[in-house]
Amino acid sequence: MLSSSYVGRFAPSPSGPLHFGSLVCALTSFLDARVHNGTWLVRIEDIDPPREDPKHIKTILNQLERHGLHWDKNVIYQSERQTQYQLALDGLSTRKLIFACECSRARLRQSGGVYDGRCRERQISFSDSAIRLKVPQTYLYDRVKIFDRIFGEYCQHLASDTGDFVLKRRDGLFSYQFASVVDDQFQGVTHIVRGGDLLESAPRQVYLQNCLGYKNLDYAHIPLVKNKHGQKLSKQNQSKPAQVNRASSNLWAALAWLNQKPPQSIYGAPVTDILSWAKSNWRLQHIREKVKQMGS
Numbered sequence: 115m116l117s118s119s120y121v122g123r124f125a126p127s128p129s130g131p132l133h134f135g136s137l138v139c140a141l142t143s144f145l146d147a148r149v150h151n152g153t154w155l156v157r158i159e160d161i162d163p164p165r166e167d168p169k170h171i172k173t174i175l176n177q178l179e180r181h182g183l184h185w186d187k188n189v190i191y192q193s194e195r196q197t198q199y200q201l202a203l204d205g206l207s208t209r210k211l212i213f214a215c216e217c218s219r220a221r222l223r224q225s226g227g228v229y230d231g232r233c234r235e236r237q238i239s240f241s242d243s244a245i246r247l248k249v250p251q252t253y254l255y256d257r258v259k260i261f262d263r264i265f266g267e268y269c270q271h272l273a274s275d276t277g278d279f280v281l282k283r284r285d286g287l288f289s290y291q292f293a294s295v296v297d298d299q300f301q302g303v304t305h306i307v308r309g310g311d312l313l314e315s316a317p318r319q320v321y322l323q324n325c326l327g328y329k330n331l332d333y334a335h336i337p338l339v340k341n342k343h344g345q346k347l348s349k350q351n352q353s354k355p356a357q358v359n360r361a362s363s364n365l366w367a368a369l370a371w372l373n374q375k376p377p378q379s380i381y382g383a384p385v386t387d388i389l390s391w392a393k394s395n396w397r398l399q400h401i402r403e404k405v406k407q408m409g410s
C-alpha cells in the first residue's frame with residue numbers, strides 16, 4: 115500500500131557512533147519509509163549531555179550518508195527545543211495532569227521502579243523538583259494497548275507497570291519519553307520503527323500522546339541485535355562502530371540479520387544497488403518470522 119502521508123524517523127542519541135545494531139534500526143526505518151513512498155527524517159536526541167559527546171553527531175550523520183541512508187528535510191536537534199518542551203509541559207500543568215515530586219533516589223529504589231504516587235497531592239514547588247505525569251489509578255483506565263507491526267499486540271497497565279512517570283528530571287533535563295513524543299508530533303511523524311528495547315516505552319508514549327491531544331502513531335519494533343554473549347549491542351559495552359569503508363557489506367549483513375535473505379550475488383555490490391534490491395524485496399513479514407523463531 116502506498117501512502118505519501120507516511121513520515122518515519124531515525125532518532126539516535128550521540129552517546130557513540132552507530133554500531134551494527136543501530137545500523138539495523140536505521141536501515142529498517144529507512145526502508146519502511148521508502149517502500150511506503152514516505153518521508154524519512156533524522157532527529158538527534160541530544161538532551162542528556164552527561165551521557166553524550168557532540169563529536170559523535172558528525173560521525174553518525176556521516177555513517178548514515180555513507181550507507182546511502184539519505185534523509186529528507188533538515189536534521190533537528192533536541193538540545194535546541196527546550197522552549198517547545200516547556201510549552202507542552204505548561205499545557206499539561208494547566209490541566210493539572212502533572213505534579214512535582216521530591217522523592218529521593220533511595221526511596222524510589224525501594225518502591226521497585228514503580229512510582230507509588232506519594233507526592234501527587236502534596237503542593238511541592240515545580241522548581242528544582244522532578245515533574246511526573248499522573249497515571250490513572252483505576253485498573254481499567256490505565257490500560258494501554260498497542261498493535262506493533264512486528265511484535266503484535268502489546269499491553270501495559272501503567273499504574274502497576276510504571277506508575278506516574280517522569281517528564282522532567284530534577285536536574286532540569288526533559289525525559290526521553292516526553293521529548294520524543296513532543297518531537298514526533300512536531301515533525302509530523304506517523305510511523306515509528308525502532309529498537310525492541312523501546313517497546314516497553316510505547317504505552318507510556320501513547321498515553322502521553324493522548325494527554326497532549328496528539329494523534330497516536332503506528333509502531334514497529336525491531337528485535338535486538340545481541341553479541342555472542344547474548345548482550346544487547348550498545349555504545350555502553352563498546353560495540354564496534356559500523357565502518358563506513360565497509361558500508362556495502364554492513365548493509366548486506368544487516369539485511370541478512372533482518373531475515374530479508376539478500377542473495378550472495380549482490381554481496382559487495384555498490385551501496386545504491388544493495389539498497390535498491392532491498393527496496394524491491396523488503397518484507398516486514400520476514401522480520402516477524404524471525405521474531406517467532408527467536409521466541410521458540
Ligand SMILES: [Zn+2]
Nearest residue numbers: 215216217233
Ligand atoms: Zn515523589
